Amino acid sequence: MRLKRMFTAVDSHTEGMPTRVITGGVGVIPGATMNDKRLYFMEYLDDIRLFLMNEPRGHKAMSGAILQPSTRPDADWGVVYIEVSGCLPMCGHGTIGVATVLVETGMVDVQEPVTTIRLDTPAGLVIARVAVSDGHADSVTIENVPSYSVRLDDSVDVPGYGTLPYSLAFGGNFYAMVNLDAVNLSFDRASQEEILRAGLAIMSAINATNPPRHPEIDGLDHCHHVEFIAPGSTAQYSRHAMAIYPGWFDRSPCGTGTSARMAELWARGELALDQDFVNESFIGSKFTGRLVRETTVAGIPAVVPTITGRAWVTGIGQYLLDPSDPFPTGFQF
Numbered sequence: 080m081r082l083k084r085m086f087t088a089v090d091s092h093t094e095g096m097p098t099r100v101i102t103g104g105v106g107v108i109p110g111a112t113m114n115d116k117r118l119y120f121m122e123y124l125d126d127i128r129l130f131l132m133n134e135p136r137g138h139k140a141m142s143g144a145i146l147q148p149s150t151r152p153d154a155d156w157g158v159v160y161i162e163v164s165g166c167l168p169m170c171g172h173g174t175i176g177v178a179t180v181l182v183e184t185g186m187v188d189v190q191e192p193v194t195t196i197r198l199d200t201p202a203g204l205v206i207a208r209v210a211v212s213d214g215h216a217d218s219v220t221i222e223n224v225p226s227y228s229v230r231l232d233d234s235v236d237v238p239g240y241g242t243l244p245y246s247l248a249f250g251g252n253f254y255a256m257v258n259l260d261a262v263n264l265s266f267d268r269a270s271q272e273e274i275l276r277a278g279l280a281i282m283s284a285i286n287a288t289n290p291p292r293h294p295e296i297d298g299l300d301h302c303h304h305v306e307f308i309a310p311g312s313t314a315q316y317s318r319h320a321m322a323i324y325p326g327w328f329d330r331s332p333c334g335t336g337t338s339a340r341m342a343e344l345w346a347r348g349e350l351a352l353d354q355d356f357v358n359e360s361f362i363g364s365k366f367t368g369r370l371v372r373e374t375t376v377a378g379i380p381a382v383v384p385t386i387t388g389r390a391w392v393t394g395i396g397q398y399l400l401d402p403s404d405p406f407p408t409g410f411q412f
């Protein structure tokens with residue numbers, strides 16, 4: 080066997096959505112903060128992401144996380160998130176996957192009944208509390224970065240769809256929230272191609288006319304996620320289809336999307352602190368969210384959400400590149 084590259088990984092899924100946790104082979108990414116590392120990685124090391132996420136080693140909804148030494152004294156591990164479309168500043172399902180892998184492989188000091196892991200993410204400090212019994216990670220509650228509503232009940236002209244009402248919020252990434260009824264589509268996986276087409280058209284129209292920008296996180300200046308809210312959803316229980324650039328759906332209930340949705344409901348006065356909010360994904364899996372305290376982001380009223388979900392280890396792998404492989408960065412199909 081001839082090798083040009085080798086990465087070690089522990090694969091997992093969080094409520095149906097994969098997280099390939101890269102435990103070796105990348106080395107320490109240059110950068111004083113985890114967001115600096117993310118920006119450096121995107122500019123100089125993106126071939127690693129493409130190799131690990133694209134076909135044939137990944138697929139069009141592949142997602143992962145690269146473990147790094149923390150850049151801050153108050154965190155145990157650092158994380159750079161990778162997926163088919165780039166490097167998110169924060170990923171909820173990915174963090175639940177990382178915390179589960181760290182516990183199940185013994186890469187942290189495991190305590191029962193709760194192991195607390197402090198993670199240095201590009202979007203800020205995220206605390207994962209893992210419920211552990213008999214050495215098994217049963218569920219993970221993450222305390223996410225401050226989340227806030229950017230605009231409520233705005234509208235955007237979307238070519239082919241007319242003027243559509245939407246709201247926009249930040250929960251670690253920016254999310255446009257649109258009622259599925261507004262695009263006359265049903266909450267049915269048989270409609271996924273049409274839902275995706277509408278989602279891509281909406282994010283493109285928002286980014287062309289009124290893109291969001293995070294006041295404190297460099298390089299976060301676009302919306303790549305549209306959360307289509309299913310009819311019958313309430314401020315306690317919501318179902319959604321999460322359309323993501325460049326063309327896939329989150330299989331999990333989307334931790335950062337759930338955080339954004341709770342921030343939107345809080346800004347409307349429909350969700351108070353310490354109330355459960357259950358968010359169901361397009362495949363029927365669930366996260367339970369809560370808002371635990373109020374705060375501000377650069378003077379903007381914000382809330383700190385927690386998200387509880389489960390992840391399972393699915394494999395341990397070594398991903399290899401033979402020097403004669405004609406697809407060193409994989410491909411999308």
Ligand code: PYC
Nearest residue numbers: 170171172333334335
């Ligand atoms: O869980 O935050 C999340 C997420 C973002 C994209 C896919 N999942």
